[in-house]
Amino acid sequence: MFRRITLFFVALVSTNLAYAAPLVIGYSDWPGWVAWEVGIEKGWFEEVGVDVRFEWFDYVASMDAYAAGQLDAVCMTNGDALVTGASGRRSVMAIINDFSNGNDMIVARPGITDISQLAGRKVGVEVGFVGHLLLLRALEKSGLTEDDVELVNVRTNETPMVLASGEVDAIVAWQPSSSQSLQMSPGATAIYSSSNDPGLIYDTLAISPESLNQYPEEWGKVIEVWYRIVDFINDPATSAAAVEIMAARVGLAPDEYAQFMKGTRFLAKAEAMARYRATEDLGSLGGSTMVADSFNIKYKVYSTPQTVDDYISDVLYR
Numbered sequence: 001m002f003r004r005i006t007l008f009f010v011a012l013v014s015t016n017l018a019y020a021a022p023l024v025i026g027y028s029d030w031p032g033w034v035a036w037e038v039g040i041e042k043g044w045f046e047e048v049g050v051d052v053r054f055e056w057f058d059y060v061a062s063m064d065a066y067a068a069g070q071l072d073a074v075c076m077t078n079g080d081a082l083v084t085g086a087s088g089r090r091s092v093m094a095i096i097n098d099f100s101n102g103n104d105m106i107v108a109r110p111g112i113t114d115i116s117q118l119a120g121r122k123v124g125v126e127v128g129f130v131g132h133l134l135l136l137r138a139l140e141k142s143g144l145t146e147d148d149v150e151l152v153n154v155r156t157n158e159t160p161m162v163l164a165s166g167e168v169d170a171i172v173a174w175q176p177s178s179s180q181s182l183q184m185s186p187g188a189t190a191i192y193s194s195s196n197d198p199g200l201i202y203d204t205l206a207i208s209p210e211s212l213n214q215y216p217e218e219w220g221k222v223i224e225v226w227y228r229i230v231d232f233i234n235d236p237a238t239s240a241a242a243v244e245i246m247a248a249r250v251g252l253a254p255d256e257y258a259q260f261m262k263g264t265r266f267l268a269k270a271e272a273m274a275r276y277r278a279t280e281d282l283g284s285l286g287g288s289t290m291v292a293d294s295f296n297i298k299y300k301v302y303s304t305p306q307t308v309d310d311y312i313s314d315v316l317y318r
Contacts (some may be wrong), residue, residue: 023050025036025052025053025222026065029059029250032098035242036229037245037248037249039226041245045050050218058157059156066089072207075097075206076203076204078093078202078289079129079295091311092207093207094212095226095316096204096265096275097203097205099200100203101265104131104173104177104178104194105172105284106134106171106193108188109170110171115141119144121149121150121168121169122167123135123149124152124159124170124171127153131172133295135172137200145267152167157177159181160173162282193263199287212315219316225315230266240254243258243261289308290308
């Protein structure tokens, strides 16, 4: 009898400890993810009664931490969710934070003003990541292929220095690296951006299926806070306050950070829900992710096509 009571007590304590443990989310320096800082600073997670811990990373390091099981969720693009799932740990994209609408750029040195002029030239890009996909789309529209340029594999946060050094003729980067590339190379030009392919790059909160299944109520509260954040950002009366909080997180002046907001299309709840509807184009998360899967297979990022539907869930909206 004593043994039974003891085992029951241990099980009860273990269950309570598991429930009490915070949801751990990795986030990094992209406007659609820095935005979480608004909810953190305002105390909105405490208000709704959910225990969340946000951990700040460089982007690739955040995906590595998620793949290693150190995080319950991570902020990443839809294409990179496939890469992480195919090579390590699957996730479910349950929140669409935004889509890139100009912040991802191809920046070329002075004298190059068009994608067609990249033929025979060196382009610095983090191969296999979202910038690579943007570059291929741009080349295709100009009648070129990857074989027409020389790719130089460069970490995104190193692209401003590589372009300024003259090692390459153009780079592909997202904010803040894209703006830094323009600033560090006087006369450089953004010759293509994600605004030319709206919906190609969705930025999401990708949650482990185990955590989502175990704590749906808690994740529902995280969603509630997220759309409160979006409303705060989109409201002209409070947008400046939001930018001030976000700028402080990354150590920039608010007026400088405000420029990054223009290239990020934050999705209010109704629009985000609409983009969960199945389509075959970039107007939906599913359609865009199928494009990313085809890219990943073609360029041998991974070898087995992924089942896109397994990576997307609107369960928290029902």
